[in-house]
Amino acid sequence: MRLNILAFVAGVLCLQWQARLPDMAWVWALPLLASAWGLPSKSLPIIRWARRGLLLAFWLALGFFYAAFFAQQRLSQQLPTAWEGVDVSVVGVVASLPVTAERGQRFEFDVEKVLTAGASVPSHIQLSTYTRDFAGHILPNAITVHAGQRWQLTVRLRRPHANQNPHVMDMEAVWFARDIRALGTVRERGLHELITPQVWQYAIDITRERIATRFDTVLAGEPYTGVLKALAIGDQSAIPVAQWQLYQRTGITHLISISGLHVTMLSGLMFALVYAGWRRSSRLTLWLPARRAAVLAGALTALGYVLLAGFGVPAQRTLYMLWVVALLLWSGRTLAPTRILAWALLVVVLIDPWAVMAAGFWLSFGAVAALLFATGARVGDAHWLRAWWQAQWAVTLALAPVLLLLFGQVSTVSPLANALAIPLVSFLITPLALLGSLPQMDWALHGAHSLMAACVWCLQYMANLPMWTQAQPAVWQVLLALAGAVWLLLPRGFPARWLGVVWMLPALLVAPAQPQPGVLWVDVVDVGQGLSVLVRTAHHALLFDTGPQYNSTADTGNRILAPYLRGEGVTKLDALVLSHDDNDHTGGAVSLLQSVPVARIYTSLPVHHSILAGTAARFSQCRAGDAWLWDDVRFQVLYPTLASYAEVDRKDNHRSCVIKVSSAGGSVLLTADIEAEDERYLLANAASELAANLLIAPHHGSRTSSTPDFIAAVAPKLTIFTVGYQNRFGHPRGDVVARYAQADSALARSDRAGLVAVKFAPKQQMQVTYWRQQQRRYWWGD
Template sequence: MSLAILVFVIGVLGLQLQAHLPDMAWIWALPLLASAWGLPRAGRWSMLRRALLLVFFFVSGFFYAAFSAEQRLAEQLPKAWEGVDINMVGVVASLPVAAERGQRFEFDVERVLTPGAVVPSHVQLSTYTRDFVGQPLPDAINVHAGQRWQLTVRLRRPHANQNPHVMDMEAVWFSRDIRALGSVRERSPHTLLSDQVWQFPYVIDMMREQIATRFDTVLAQQPYVGVLKALAIGDQSAIPAAQWQLYQRTGITHIISISGSHVTMLAGLMFALVYFIWRRSARLTLSLPARRAAVLAGAVTATGYVLLAGFGVPAQRTLYMLWVVALLLWSGRTLAPARILAWALLVVVLLDPWAVLAAGFWLSFGAVGVLLYATGARVGDVHWLRAWWQSQWAVTLALAPVLLLLFGQVSTVSPLANAVAIPLVSFLITPLALLGSIPYMDWALYSAHALMAACVWSLQQFAALPMWTQAQPAVWQVLLALAGALWMLLPRGFPARWLGAVWMLPALLVTPQQPRLGELWVDAIDVGQGLSVLVRTAHHALLFDAGPQYTSTADTGNRILAPYLRGEGVTQLDVLVLSHDDNDHTGGAASLLQSVPVAHIYTSLPDTHIIFSGAISHISQCLPGQGWQWDGVTFEMLYPTSESYGEVNRKDNHRSCVMKVSSAGGSVLLTADIEAGDERYLLDNERSELAATLLIAPHHGSRTSSTPDFINVVQPRLTVFTVGYQNRFGHPRGDVVARYAQMGSALARSDRDGLVAIKFAPDQVMQVQYWRQQQQHYWWDDGYDKQ
């Protein structure tokens, strides 16, 4: 049965890897496959019977996930209702997350009041209390979990940036059934219809919000209140980015979230408490045996904690396993631990077929599976300390290839950091945080915070040690490394266990694909409404601009560029060009400089700019005539003029760095945000240098740039517009797009195509890859007007 469940889950995963949903007519193959149950269990038909039944379970999982996906895709926001005011009534269906300018929350739509409007039943909304400069907005609202509101909103389809090695937010939204995103209109009337909606899911969220408010009140301005909220109610939104980096670097993120160990610990404490009390009462023992009562109390406590903590996959896995164990103990039966894990796996996937898309799913079930594998065949008594250390070693070794595939890095200090953090967090900090959620138990919160501060201090000492970082390995390399890890974890005395280390080498010694001498690779990274272009030669890498900053803690540098460069095996940048002082071009630079070494910076920004505080790179102004050669590829700076730096009132766009990169196979012109006057200067002074095979469209395709004369001189075979989906500027403008199309240029745009990768090689045709075409998924939004 365990094998059948595993094959069913593989079938669910197979569906999630599809670019398109299958024709549901094929589901009629299931009855034919199910007829294999009628074949003899023994004899020559037994192997065929087993094979057909395994195919049956795979196809069942595949079409179960397909049916679920069809139901979810049936709800979507029509294109005609994007960006339009819609009046509707619904309930705040999540714990509101505080943002810099307001709140973000999920909303269950009950009624749509705007005639003819079609809206999905579950959306994510943002409400703003402050404007872009931080001033309070009049009539701003604050929402709370479980409230029923009548709101006027503007929605858009769930569309996100798409790049290799970067989290797919469209998959995250789809798995959470968020079928549209939008904002509450500030100057439209809003009405609170009910302060509390007494339905089960909303009551849980109301309780979670009350606890979060208590934590914020008691531990106001304390640095680790976000961690305590994560441990008590699963709300990770208040953990600062710097702290997350520390936890990731030391490999303890699994215990900062609601992990299985926390659920098991709490259930075990309740079991012990109830068993201790129950067995001392004859009346209670006569009504129900103490062991059964304790088992029931532990399971119910675990259920309440998991619900209060947001019902994450690791907690779900532990909860279902505990309930299976509880039912077995209640009935007096036994079941192998592997089967218990298999049943928990099945329940998780049946309730949420998209759980297989989450890294936590594989890390959670994988960790438990490895522990069962590594300890199940051992005989004899082992000291508890040695057993614990062996368990840590087994999990670290087996999950290292998976972590490299998912994140491109592995913490080398994880066993040591976990040796300190697990006892503190699981047995002291988490129980105290939960106790502190009860009114008048402030001392427990203060104690939990003090212990967390001590834990963080010890983690900071470990964080100084290096991490293993490399290019993302291929799937076959990860599978081979997993097999090697499992081989190494075989019992002592098994021959040739060292071969497992050899099988792990291909995943650990990945050589990323690089251009050859004379080749030029250009990646127009999808950063939304902004610009960031990676240029690579055989032995060098240059990044032109660093995309926008979203909030004070989130920007393109840490959300997109750092993981993308790591996944591509770019460990350092030889040159970073920051074209001009606009957020959508330099917003991600500061965090990028903290993550990736940069040898030299060319920019039109002053070297005293706050971005460069702490930077050790050599900084030069962009000036015409600057240039160099790398690996047979020529780099030339064409703009701005030296005089422009003395013009204090000059608009930043008119001081954009412009660069031409030329190779034997083709060239690229990087123009940042130049406008018509700057194009005229280039035509008058650099006309001979402007012709290019590839053009990154000036100023994202605005009406103030891409003049006909400029386009006719550049004559690009491919033009890339780096724009954000449904951006408020309307870029690229239709008339500008038409100019390039009339000239005969092929057109690409990041909001429609995702990352655009172009390769130039001597004596070869330009190769172009569009990430959204190359790596399609059925849930990706395709609501574009094709141009």
């Protein structure tokens, strides 16, 4: 049965890789495969193997079409394009713990009724409220919502759409898995009315918010309040980015959530307490045996904790395993641990077919499987310290290939950090945090915070050790490395265990793809309404702009560029160009400079700008006439002029760095946010240098740029507009797009194409790849 369950899960996973959903008419093939049950199980070997293969194919197909059926149901809940960006009045309930952001709140909303005539809205959406505008001014009509409240709201919605780049989390997949079928904002000037203060069907979310409020009140201003909230109620939104980076570098991120270890610990503690107390009462034991009472108490405690914590995949896995164990103990039966794990795996996927897309799914089940394989069926009892170290070694070794595939890096101090953090977090900090959720238990919260502070102090020393970082390995390399890890975890004395190391080497020694001398690679990264372009030659890399900053803790640098560069194997930048002082071009610079070494910075920003703090030795002004040669590829700065820096009142756009990159196979013109005035200057002073095969449209396709004469001088074969989906500026403007089309230029938009990769090689045509076409998934919008 275990192989059948694995085949079913593999079928569900195969469905999630599809660009289009299958024709459900093929589901009638299932009875044909199921007919293999009629073949004799005790017959010729070829018949037995055929029977087994057909039945595995049946379970694989069953999982595939099971997931396809639910995917079709979810896709039917889609916001019509006619109702994107239109004010709609709805009635519904706040269905999640509201997340406090810098300018307002973000929360999930169950739509019960649509009041706007003719409007169609999905039943489950995500909304944001704003208390301040973009300039920071307070909005007088802003509202504050709480979990479980029923509201009438005026909202403006759009389809879920996210930036799409290699090696970066697919937020569209995350929203789809959470059944969020539209995103939107609550209109500040619209009609808003609180109808019901508390809808008790949402009692769990109401309770979670009350606990979160208590934590914020008791631990006001303390740095690790967010961690304690994550451990108690599964709310990770208040953990700063710097802390996440520390936990990632030390390999303990699995502890800063409701992990299976926490659920097991709490359930076991309740089992022990109830068993110890129940057995002392003869009346209670006559009514119900102490062991059964303790089993029931432990199972119910696990259920309550998992519900309170948001029902994440690691916690679900443990809950189902504990309940299977509880049922076995209640009935007096036994079952192999691997069978328990397999049944838990099946239940998780049956309830949530999209769980297979979450990294936590593979890390959670993979860790337990590694422990069972490495510690099961061993002869003799090992010392507890040795057993503990063997468990850490098994989990680290087995999950290393998965971590490289998912994140492109592995913590080298993970076994040591986990040896410290697991007992501290699981057996002290988490119980104290849960105890502190009760009234009058402030001392427990302060104690948990002090212990967490001590743990972080130790982790900071460990974090100074280097991480294993490399280009993302291919799937076949990861599978081979997993086989090698399994081989290494075989019992001592097994012959040729060293072969496991050999099998792991291809995944650990990945050589990133690099262009040959004279070849030019240009990647226009999808950063939404902003700009970031990676230019690579044989031995050098230049990044032109860093995209926008979203808030004080999140920006393009840490959310998109750092993981993208790591996945591509770009460990350092030879040059970073910050074209001009606009958030959508330099917003990710600070976090990028913190995570990636940069040899030289070219910019029109003043040297005393806050972004450039500590970079004076690497600072160079963008000045027309500067040029350099890398690997037979020429880089030329065409704009701005040296004299423009003396014009104090000059608009930042009019000081944008313009760089042309030329190779034997073609060229690209990077124009940032220049406008018509700057284009006229270039036409007058650098007209012979403007012609390029690839043009990044000036100012995202604004009407202030892309004059007919400039387009004619550049004569691009391909023009790319770097714009955000449904952006508030209306970029690119229709008349500007028409000008490029009339000039016979092919057109691409980053919001529709995702990352655009362009390769220029001598004596070859320009090669263009669009990420949304290359890696299309069925849940992506058109």
